[in-house]
Amino acid sequence: MPDQLPTHAGPFALGTFASGASGEAGFPGLITGGRVRDLSDLVPSIRALVEEWDSWLPRLEDLARSTEGTWHELAALRVLTPIEPGQILQSGANYRKHVVDLVAAEKESVHGATPEEARADAELMMDERARNGVPYVFLGSPRAISGPYDDIVLPALGEQHDWELELALVIGKSGKNIAAEDAMDYVAGYTISNDLTTRDRLYRPDLKAIGTDWFTAKNADTFLPTGPFLVPAAFVGDPGDLRITLRHNGVVRQDESTKDMIFDIPRLIAYVSTTTTLRPGDLLLTGSPAGNGAHWGVFLKPGDVVESEITGLGHQRNTVRSGQ
Structure with missing residues (x-):
């Protein structure tokens, strides 16, 4: 556990924990x-619980008030990733300021536009x-x-290892062709998910077409x-108005509201469900705001600390x- 215990909105949250050694x-x-x-003693995993989310939620409220069962101090446990997901759907280029920065930079460097012209066109x-x-979504x-x-753990290949902090949502029931209003x-x-990327392995020089x-760029161990x-949606408030903050070696690199999303959560869910059936436990990442390492010209190195x-x-x- 870290020195500072993690806190969460609402009276309770869910997670996966271990009391012993790593592994x-x-x-x-x-x-x-x-x-x-x-x-x-009640359910084998958080994934199994989410598969029966509507029936479990009121039971969890009762359990949070009860003294029965086996209880541990959080400080004595290792906190693991909260849920083993089914699909992982990742949204790219979904924060306005971030994408405007990228488009404007290209218009200046490639097309010779002035900074003012480039930014106006990008907007x-x-x-x-x-x-x-x-939306732009990949698996x-x-x-x-x-x-x-x-x-x-940095992979042996590549040097430009970057951070991308994102709000992630967990699907609670099955659906296909879901309307945005539903x-x-x-x-x-x-x-919370930090979608790390090795930038210099993102493009294939041997397959430019x-x-x-x-x-390769995003799926290293x-x-x-x-x-x-996993914080229940009812406790989070408006997911379109949350603050995303990432510090790299103590320096704030990303600090943005989810208000800056181009496509909000309902539009993301509606879009991905036209292609794939969403099922309980699927994880949908909603994109990362401006301030990644490529923006600052700083990338991850052994010994760095990332706080999100x-x-x-x-x-x-x-x-x-280093993984080498």
């Missing part, structure tokens, strides 16, 4: 007031995209997931620190080390 299988738990109720492009465009590997306080009914809760290599908790938080969802603290 021990975790147990599902309900956390309230700095204590964790072991739920393994108009984002207005049009928000009105008539669609991630569940094997990339790691815990909120685990080390980030989409929030499908959200069980929220957690195909372009990007999302598998430990490249998706997730957690600490989102309003009401707790915090992460990951130390970077």
Whole structure:
């Protein structure tokens, strides 16, 4: 556990915890007031609980008030990633300021526009995209997931290892072709994910016509620190008005509201559900705001510390080390 215990919105949250050495299988738990109720006598995993979300939610409220069962002090436990997801759906280029910065920079460097012209054009492009465009979504590997306080292990290949802090939502019931106005009914809760990317492995020089290599750039082991908790949606408030903050070696690098999303959560859910059936336990990442390492010209190195938080969802603290 970190020195500072993670806090969360609402009277309780859910997670997966371990009491022994690294490598021990975790147990599902309900956390309230700095204590964790072991739920393994009732359900095998948080994923299984989310699969029956509507029936479990009122039971969790009763359990949080009860003294029965096995309870642990949170400070004595290791906090693992809260849920083993089904699909991991990742939204790219979904924060307005971030994308405007990228588009404006290209217009200046490639097309010779002035800074004012470049930014004005980029703003108009984002207005049009928000009105008539669609989200950009790709799949991630569940094997990339790691815990909120685990080390980030840099792969041997690549040098530009970057951070991308994101609000992640957990789907709570199955659906296909979900209407945007109904989409929030499908959200069980929220957690934090840091969608790490090796920038200099993102583009394939040998396959320029195909372009990007999302598998290699984004799915290294430990490249998706997730957690600490699954906070029920009812406790989070407006997910379109949360603060996302990331510090790299103590320096604030990302600090933005989820208000800056181009496509909000209902539109993201509606869009992805036209292609794939969403099922309980699926994880949907909603994009990352401006301030990644590429923006600052700073990338992750062994010994670095990344600290991340989102309003009401707790915090992460990951130390970077080399995998070589």
